[in-house]
Amino acid sequence: MLDKLLLIWESLPLLIRGAIVTLELTMSLLAIGFVLGLIVALGQVYGPRPIAMLMSGYERFFRAMPILVLLIVFFYGLAFLGVSLPAFGTAVLVFGLHSSAYQSQIFRGSIQAIKPGQILAARALGMTRLQVIRYITLPQALRLAIPGWSNEYSGVLKDTSFAFAIGVTELARQGWQIATRTREMFLVFISVALIYLLLTYLGTWLLELLERYLSVPGLAGQRREEHGRVV
Amino acid sequence: MAVSSKIIVRVEDLHKRYGSEEILKGVSFTVRQGEALAIIGPSGTGKSTLLRCINRLTEPDRGRIWLEETEITSPHTDINKIRQQIGFVFQDFNLFAHLTALDNVRLGLLKVKKLPKKEATERAMHELARVGLAEHAQKYPAQLSGGQQQRVSIARALAMDPKLMLFDEPTSALDPELIGEVLQVMQKLAEEGMTMIVVTHEMGFARSVCDQVIFMEKGVIVEQGPPEQIFTNPQQPRTRQFLGKISELYGGAGR
Numbered sequence: 220m221l222d223k224l225l226l227i228w229e230s231l232p233l234l235i236r237g238a239i240v241t242l243e244l245t246m247s248l249l250a251i252g253f254v255l256g257l258i259v260a261l262g263q264v265y266g267p268r269p270i271a272m273l274m275s276g277y278e279r280f281f282r283a284m285p286i287l288v289l290l291i292v293f294f295y296g297l298a299f300l301g302v303s304l305p306a307f308g309t310a311v312l313v314f315g316l317h318s319s320a321y322q323s324q325i326f327r328g329s330i331q332a333i334k335p336g337q338i339l340a341a342r343a344l345g346m347t348r349l350q351v352i353r354y355i356t357l358p359q360a361l362r363l364a365i366p367g368w369s370n371e372y373s374g375v376l377k378d379t380s381f382a383f384a385i386g387v388t389e390l391a392r393q394g395w396q397i398a399t400r401t402r403e404m405f406l407v408f409i410s411v412a413l414i415y416l417l418l419t420y421l422g423t424w425l426l427e428l429l430e431r432y433l434s435v436p437g438l439a440g441q442r443r444e445e446h447g448r449v450v
Numbered sequence: 451m452a453v454s455s456k457i458i459v460r461v462e463d464l465h466k467r468y469g470s471e472e473i474l475k476g477v478s479f480t481v482r483q484g485e486a487l488a489i490i491g492p493s494g495t496g497k498s499t500l501l502r503c504i505n506r507l508t509e510p511d512r513g514r515i516w517l518e519e520t521e522i523t524s525p526h527t528d529i530n531k532i533r534q535q536i537g538f539v540f541q542d543f544n545l546f547a548h549l550t551a552l553d554n555v556r557l558g559l560l561k562v563k564k565l566p567k568k569e570a571t572e573r574a575m576h577e578l579a580r581v582g583l584a585e586h587a588q589k590y591p592a593q594l595s596g597g598q599q600q601r602v603s604i605a606r607a608l609a610m611d612p613k614l615m616l617f618d619e620p621t622s623a624l625d626p627e628l629i630g631e632v633l634q635v636m637q638k639l640a641e642e643g644m645t646m647i648v649v650t651h652e653m654g655f656a657r658s659v660c661d662q663v664i665f666m667e668k669g670v671i672v673e674q675g676p677p678e679q680i681f682t683n684p685q686q687p688r689t690r691q692f693l694g695k696i697s698e699l700y701g702g703a704g705r
């Protein structure tokens with residue numbers, strides 16, 4: 220028993236290194252997905268018809284693709300085209316595009332949840348369209364998007380393990396290497412599982428804190444207490 | 451304050467259609483500086499559409515509108531410049547839900563008029579005090595009653611220093627006991643000489659506060675005149691019928 224604990228203890232630095240790569244992947248892909256997802260959502264809601272259709276096409280395409288297939292096609296496709304992108308960069312790009320499709324639908328829903336009267340009121344003050352988006356739409360939509368976004372975080376965190384397939388040494392691959400070396404499959408992957416659990420828990424907890432910190436009385440979908448009282 | 455001879459708004463032959471239905475069928479009128487004009491009429495008649503055409507929240511199909519010497523309807527007019535000079539108060543307040551009362555009033559000053567923060571804050575607090583809400587400055591819309599929300603929305607419009615205020619049924623969404631506080635603010639505004647157009651079902655207000663009344667029905671002005679004429683001696687049978695029905699519903703013209 221003690222020797223097994225020792226084994227885990229000794230593997231911990233490597234597992235932590237893997238966990239850091241997993242977090243780096245997750246943060247980078249979420250950032251790319253956030254920017255692209257927001258653009259897609261704004262295009263879908265406010266864009267002229269051709270733009271809105273283009274955005275919807277983009278969003279449907281990436282939502283239809285299995286992440287592993289996309290990853291392999293990009294990795295070998297880019298190499299075939301003579302573009303050299305390291306495995307980590309390819310993974311971030313592919314995951315980011317994939318996540319942007321999902322994030323766009325979180326943002327679209329929260330943008331459309333804002334009462335149109337507020338937009339009219341802002342335009343009536345003399346604000347430009349961009350000012351309305353910046354000062355009225357986004358501050359509300361992004362608040363409303365946090366719960367959905369938290370869900371997306373926990374989803375993509377686990378998806379990053381597919382990067383294994385193109386040789387990125389993230390948490391799952393690190394675990395695999397240790398396990399094959401030590402022949403302690405179960406023990407190592409239990410440790411890996413616990414680390415994923417910890418990362419998910421930590422991230423969603425931070426987002427919950429953020430949600431509470433940014434909450435505004437009466438903004439729909441914000442307060443558990445308010446819902447609890449009426450249901 | 452007396453009504454001056456200076457014309458603030460001129461509306462000329464305004465038309466608007468939605469699909470096959472013509473909502474405004476050639477509406478013309480003028481409003482002078484310091485004048486309070488009430489627009490009354492059955493619902494679905496195009497009153498809101500008319501108000502929204504004035505600041506082009508709705509694009510009219512035909513006809514022209516001027517604010518003083520500027521033609522609002524000209525394609526060369528910067529509509530955002532015009533809208534800064536026209537306050538709009540909506541039936542359902544439309545306060546920005548994520549901002550405090552103070553920030554609701556301050557936003558246009560900061561972002562549209564680009565005032566420095568200190569100046570914008572002072573002006574916003576002054577406007578909130580004017581509508582009797584200085585002590586509620588830090589509250590969010592959801593923490594205010596309907597009447598308070600509407601007063602914040604009036605302060606938000608006033609802060610921009612408008613030449614003209616448009617009110618679209620400002621008390622129709624309010625509980626009866628909250629109507630008075632909003633009408634009081636509007637009455638004070640009219641007495642201070644604000645030029646305003648008020649779409650309303652509050653006949654008492656139209657009668658005692660406004661200088662002119664327009665009765666509109668099915669996209670046309672049926673009758674226009676000073677309140678004494680419209681309320682005591684209407685020239686058109688339709689006006690008489692409408693006022694009769696209203697007083698049945700609302701219990702007389704003397705609220």
Ligand SMILES: Nc1ncnc2c1ncn2[C@@H]1O[C@H](COP(=O)(O)OP(=O)(O)O)[C@@H](O)[C@H]1O
Nearest residue numbers: 468469473491492493494495496497498499500
């Ligand atoms: N955006 C719109 N699209 C289609 N029809 C509209 C629109 N806005 C108003 N209408 C129609 O125009 C008519 C007049 O509406 P409105 O100006 O709101 O009347 P009022 O304010 O006098 O009650 C109504 O029949 C309404 O259904």
Ligand SMILES: [Mg+2]
Nearest residue numbers: 497498499619
């Ligand atoms: Mg209306």
